[in-house]
Amino acid sequence: MITLERVGKRFRDAVAVDDLSLVVRPGQVTGFLGPNGAGKSTTMRMVMGLDRPTSGRALVAGRPYAELRDPLREVGALLDAKALHPGRSARNHLRALARTHRIPVRRVDEVLDVVGLTEAAGRRAGTFSLGMGQRLGIAAALIGDPGVLVFDEPVNGLDPDGVLWVRGLIRSLAAEGRTVFVSSHLMSEMQVTADQLVVIGRGRLLADAPLADVLAGAHGAGVTVRGPELRLLAEALADGGARVRDEGDRLAVVGASLEDVGRCAHRLGVLLYELSPAQASLEDAYMELTAEAVQYGGTR
Numbered sequence: 001m002i003t004l005e006r007v008g009k010r011f012r013d014a015v016a017v018d019d020l021s022l023v024v025r026p027g028q029v030t031g032f033l034g035p036n037g038a039g040k041s042t043t044m045r046m047v048m049g050l051d052r053p054t055s056g057r058a059l060v061a062g063r064p065y066a067e068l069r070d071p072l073r074e075v076g077a078l079l080d081a082k083a084l085h086p087g088r089s090a091r092n093h094l095r096a097l098a099r100t101h102r103i104p105v106r107r108v109d110e111v112l113d114v115v116g117l118t119e120a121a122g123r124r125a126g127t128f129s130l131g132m133g134q135r136l137g138i139a140a141a142l143i144g145d146p147g148v149l150v151f152d153e154p155v156n157g158l159d160p161d162g163v164l165w166v167r168g169l170i171r172s173l174a175a176e177g178r179t180v181f182v183s184s185h186l187m188s189e190m191q192v193t194a195d196q197l198v199v200i201g202r203g204r205l206l207a208d209a210p211l212a213d214v215l216a217g218a219h220g221a222g223v224t225v226r227g228p229e230l231r232l233l234a235e236a237l238a239d240g241g242a243r244v245r246d247e248g249d250r251l252a253v254v255g256a257s258l259e260d261v262g263r264c265a266h267r268l269g270v271l272l273y274e275l276s277p278a279q280a281s282l283e284d285a286y287m288e289l290t291a292e293a294v295q296y297g298g299t300r
């Protein structure tokens, strides 16, 4: 479990995190969302004892990181995948970590296997691709078999295979009963990974709710229709009380079911190439939630 108690972090000229209280629970994936600069990395760094809160407390299993007796066995983190010794092999990097934390060296081969780096274990980390570096960072996070995991943007820069692999791993770590806290600035990513969503903007908590509730509450869930000529259909649906947005070669329809739209198109003899449920509503809800909080670097 991770507990934030009214945590604040002020850098000289900026408030990065503002009075943030939160409990991240075991057995589920908690997605930590917010626009760039919202304070996600700073919050995670405070959990990991790398930044000191200006106010409040960040606790892992009830204690500040600095007071954990065996920190790597309590919490593992992927914060900056590039923070590796480039001249060391993957295996030696993990061995050094194990030795300095009184972790049996046999764990090294176990975690290399989990992240799929067994073959590359003898190669210098400096020669690794971004995805391999990410895997090595995850191996380091897992080496102490911790109950709490913190991943900062773990799919950033990964190819589609890597993204799928990280998603699966994150889900299975939560299924094993661990606390998994994962940041992203992409709602679409969290939609397929998270059980619980925590959204921040400008360092403040905007939402903390189960994904299912956010989905249910997101208004605008609707229907997408694609076809060569949709004007007639758009007019008929609007006359019937639906809200219809013309998006060029497609319509976004809210307030009518798939069946309603299908029947209407059939009645009018309108040719359709696509008739599908629209999933964009969650992205919309997130954009709405964070719209006020987006920081435009150049305008401050």
Ligand SMILES: Nc1ncnc2c1ncn2[C@@H]1O[C@H](COP(=O)(O)OP(=O)(O)OP(=O)(O)O)[C@@H](O)[C@H]1O
Residues within 6 Å of the ligand: 011, 012, 014, 015, 016, 034, 035, 036, 037, 038, 039, 040, 041, 042, 043, 185
């Ligand atoms: N060491 C630092 N010194 C000064 N300001 C900092 C420092 N670290 C972060 N900040 C500022 O704190 C705010 C929050 O940054 P943070 O990196 O935590 O956001 P984030 O949500 O992780 O963003 P991103 O998605 O871009 O990584 C930003 O305004 C940032 O410029």
